[in-house]
Amino acid sequence: EKVELYAGDTDWQRIARTKQSDFRRNCLQVGCEANSLNRQDGTKNYYGNVLQEKDARKGLNFYEGFRKEILSAIGAYRQPLWANLLRSEHIPWNLFFPMGLTSRAKEACGELLRELTGLEVKEVTCIRVEYAPSSADTTDGWRYLNDGTSFDCYIAYKDNSDAFCGIGIEVKYTEMAYKLQPGSSEYRHTREKLSEEYLCVTLQSGCYHTLSAATDEEAFPKVLIEDDYRQLWRNHMLGMSMVQHSDIRHFLSVHLYPSGNKHYEKVLPEYERLLTEKGQSTFLPLTYERLFEAMGHYVFFSCEEDSKWKEYLRDRYLY
Incomplete structure (x- = not known):
């Protein structure tokens, strides 16, 4: 060929x-x-x-x-x-979906998350791929940002006090910044006029160094809307909206990428500089290399199947 x-x-x-x-x-x-x-x-x-x-x-x-x-x-x-x-769409299915297949896998996932994040992860309760949180108590179905913003993977867990918490994971491979399509819902909610949901959730989150201004809209750090940061911000705020609605106690936004992707090697530290101490405590850049290394410390399945699965992930996605 x-x-x-x-x-x-x-x-x-x-x-x-x-x-x-x-x-x-x-x-x-x-x-x-x-x-x-x-x-x-x-x-x-x-x-x-x-x-x-x-x-x-x-x-x-x-x-x-x-x-x-x-x-x-x-x-x-x-x-x-x-x-x-x-x-990258298929990668969460190969990487995270298997971690929720058995009780042993979820136990190992909890141990892995404790190592990588330092969070109190008592019990992983659910792992969802391509998850857009919604609620039936709203007419349009969207409870948090009034749009279809979703997580590539969402891991629900209980902390040591049995409170429900969540980790939202955005998975990248070769992707970089993406352009908005004029006329799209995201374009209307961010570029044409910042929606009330995004404005309120962002300012109430306390995650960003806001601007000194007379009004909330003037205080909003507009750099977040730029192509390099917009998806990082939206996924981060989706989780913070869940916290603000008291549906979870704590949220962590994880951005997973291979170290070869130089775009995110540059952009992620820039995004972190926009974050307050609270923002930094709810955001984690994570490389494939670091994740796969930590996965080697735990057995998710039978030793034979576990070894084959981890070898497949390393061989296929690392260079």
Whole structure:
């Protein structure tokens, strides 16, 4: 097969794309689908990181040892999630979903979280992937930010006093900042006019160095709306809104990324400088490398299956 280089890739994206293409060819031993179609002459571009639909529908983007359980929970077929080896959507299913499959796995997850975060994690109660918290007591279904903001992964736990708490995890791989689509709900809530929900939750959270001003809107640090920080801020505030509604006692926003992603190596320290002491205590940048190292300290499943799963994660996502 002929696989091309994508001219728009950064150095890290090129490394990761090549790695996922090699994984498809050498480990999965299947062909690739075209990434794009040139509308002028009808030629297709093959970069090697997209599964053909027949293979994607078999669940080949997900770890074989837990594939049956993942596919039973994941819902209807969606091409980016099931077929694109390079995008990050599938990673929480391979990485975090298995941690909630058994009571032993949740116990080990609790031990892992205590090591990584220093939090009082007495008991992990639930692990949800692609989780948008909502409530049935509102007419539009959204309780917190009045939109569909969601966590890539949400880990619910009880602290030592049996209070419910939460950890929201945003998972990145090759992604960087993303642009807003004019007319989208997010564009209206942030760019056109900052929504009352975002304004109030942000200022009440005490997480940011606000501006000295006569009104709340003038006090809001508008840098948070910029492309580099907007998603970090929204996910952080989704959890803080849950705290403000007294639905959980404590929240931690985790941003997980590989150290090769130089965009987040730069942006995350910049975001942390916008945070107060309280903000820093509720936000944790975490690399794949640090997470996988800590996972090696605990047995989530049987030793044989556990070893295979961890080896798969390291081989597939580290470079």
